[in-house]
Amino acid sequence: MNGNQESVDHKFQRRALQVSEAQARITEVANVLEFEDVPLNQSCGRYLAERVIAPHPFPAFNRSGMDGFALQAADIKNCGNGNRVWLEIVDNIPCGAVSTVEITTGTAARIMTGAQVPEGADTVVMLEVTETRVTAGITYVGISKKQDAKRNITPRGQELSQGDLVLPAGGMISAGEIAVLAAFGMDMVKVHRRPKVGIFATGTELLEVHEPLQPGKIRNSNSPMLEALVRETGGEPIMLGAIVDDLELARGKLKLAMENYDFVITTGGVSVGDYDIMGDLVREQSGDMLFNKVTMRPGSVTTAAVREGKLLLALSGNPGACFVGFQLFARPVIGLMQGAAQPFLPEWTATLGADYPKVNNYTRFVRARLEIREGSLYAFPATLDESSVMVTIKDSDCLIIVPPEERGLTAGAKVTVLKLPGEIRG
Ligand SMILES: Nc1nc2c(c(=O)[nH]1)N[C@H]1C(S)=C(S)[C@@H](COP(=O)(O)OP(=O)(O)OC[C@H]3O[C@@H](n4cnc5c(N)ncnc54)[C@H](O)[C@@H]3O)O[C@H]1N2
Ligand code: MOO
Numbered sequence: 001m002n003g004n005q006e007s008v009d010h011k012f013q014r015r016a017l018q019v020s021e022a023q024a025r026i027t028e029v030a031n032v033l034e035f036e037d038v039p040l041n042q043s044c045g046r047y048l049a050e051r052v053i054a055p056h057p058f059p060a061f062n063r064s065g066m067d068g069f070a071l072q073a074a075d076i077k078n079c080g081n082g083n084r085v086w087l088e089i090v091d092n093i094p095c096g097a098v099s100t101v102e103i104t105t106g107t108a109a110r111i112m113t114g115a116q117v118p119e120g121a122d123t124v125v126m127l128e129v130t131e132t133r134v135t136a137g138i139t140y141v142g143i144s145k146k147q148d149a150k151r152n153i154t155p156r157g158q159e160l161s162q163g164d165l166v167l168p169a170g171g172m173i174s175a176g177e178i179a180v181l182a183a184f185g186m187d188m189v190k191v192h193r194r195p196k197v198g199i200f201a202t203g204t205e206l207l208e209v210h211e212p213l214q215p216g217k218i219r220n221s222n223s224p225m226l227e228a229l230v231r232e233t234g235g236e237p238i239m240l241g242a243i244v245d246d247l248e249l250a251r252g253k254l255k256l257a258m259e260n261y262d263f264v265i266t267t268g269g270v271s272v273g274d275y276d277i278m279g280d281l282v283r284e285q286s287g288d289m290l291f292n293k294v295t296m297r298p299g300s301v302t303t304a305a306v307r308e309g310k311l312l313l314a315l316s317g318n319p320g321a322c323f324v325g326f327q328l329f330a331r332p333v334i335g336l337m338q339g340a341a342q343p344f345l346p347e348w349t350a351t352l353g354a355d356y357p358k359v360n361n362y363t364r365f366v367r368a369r370l371e372i373r374e375g376s377l378y379a380f381p382a383t384l385d386e387s388s389v390m391v392t393i394k395d396s397d398c399l400i401i402v403p404p405e406e407r408g409l410t411a412g413a414k415v416t417v418l419k420l421p422g423e424i425r426g
């Protein structure tokens with residue numbers, strides 16, 4: 001044997017991790033970023049850094065649910081069958097006012113929806129079932145139907161008592177949360193800073209989006225896709241362009257990116273090809289490597305490393321693998337850095353809508369369209385779902401998790417899907 005044959009090429013020596021193990025390794029080193037206070041109207045899509053406890057009951061006062069008259073139910077308990085009661089109107093209470101007149105037997109106050117119910121009143125009769133008359137300069141309301149106490153009054157604290165947990169830490173802020181925060185007077189919200197995510201692509205074949213097509217070359221579509229994905233997950237993308245497949249160039253670029261940003265994502269050059277420089281770069285400092293092979297398709301060559309506490313995720317250049325690798329590894333990292341309590345894609349159960357005959361050694365994440373038929377959720381796998389395929393990414397609502405199987409799956413099988421964000425296209 002000559003020396004050449006004896007030597008081991010470490011490029012080919014990769015220990016494949018299960019997806020869950022790879023996710024555990026990368027999320028373990030994803031540190032939550034510092035706090036910042038943001039104005040309420042800019043907090044949509046951020047994650048609450050602290051739980052919110054109700055500082056007061058909500059609603060804060062007994063509130064009328066109707067335009068009508070506040071009175072004592074006991075005064076009208078014999079109404080009906082021709083019996084009518086006349087009560088003296090002692091006040092008129094618009095929204096925002098607090099009446100100083102207590103309702104006693106024989107009296108009522110005109111009141112508007114949303115106004116504070118006056119002391120002494122225990123029911124509000126709606127305007128439409130009342131009549132008024134003026135006798136000797138005094139206005140009376142006539143009521144001819146009985147009504148129980150508590151009707152049309154929302155009691156103080158009906159929705160929340162003081163001290164109740166309103167919002168847990170780590171929940172995403174959207175319209176409903178913003179309404180609650182506003183109602184409790186929180187015009188500034190404590191969140192975790194968005195991670196700055198440096199993104200660059202490697203590949204001598206890559207053209208800029210605006211460049212005309214040239215023989216053998218392709219436009220860099222992964223960088224804009226990653227930029228959109230980083231934004232979608234709440235990160236701040238920093239676009240560092242594309243570089244040719246040159247180890248020195250890549251080393252310099254990576255160093256700069258790792259020094260300046262919270263998280264670095266690259267695409268391309270992680271397989272075993274002669275120009276797969278990102279794989280080589282990570283292997284150079286093998287102590288830092290978290291994984292460089294995962295038992296998944298697409299994206300088996302997805303590589304991750306940690307350097308001085310900073311994470312590098314080197315995604316495959318193949319668009320399908322780049323997309324899936326982002327969803328499984330970058331999404332939770334970016335979420336955790338912002339303090340998200342649920343940083344992973346949600347898992348749903350669906351019925352497979354068409355046969356999926358492919359046999360897999362590895363777990364497959366198959367792009368699919370979701371459809372609701374007669375109240376049940378169906379997942380239709382994309383006909384083209386190879387790692388290298390790009391166009392079916394845009395048609396997908398979810399990724400079907402197809403475990404390693406000796407034979408394929410048939411239509412009707414129950415499958416677990418990872419729901420991608422956004423509306424179901426149907
Ligand atoms: N001998 C082997 N060959 C390959 C293996 C293997 O195990 N042994 N793995 C295959 C698998 S699986 C994948 S996935 C790819 C991974 O490739 P790389 O991550 O090294 O990516 P590249 O070689 O740079 O490019 C692959 C493919 O993607 C296109 N590409 C690259 N960057 C972009 C971009 N920014 N935008 C759009 N498209 C991009 C590139 O032109 C190539 O066509 O390796 C297999 N090979
Ligand atoms: O990394 Mo490749 O995408 O497994 O097909």
Ligand SMILES: [Mg+2]
Pocket residue numbers: 268269270271272273275276
């Ligand atoms: Mg390659």
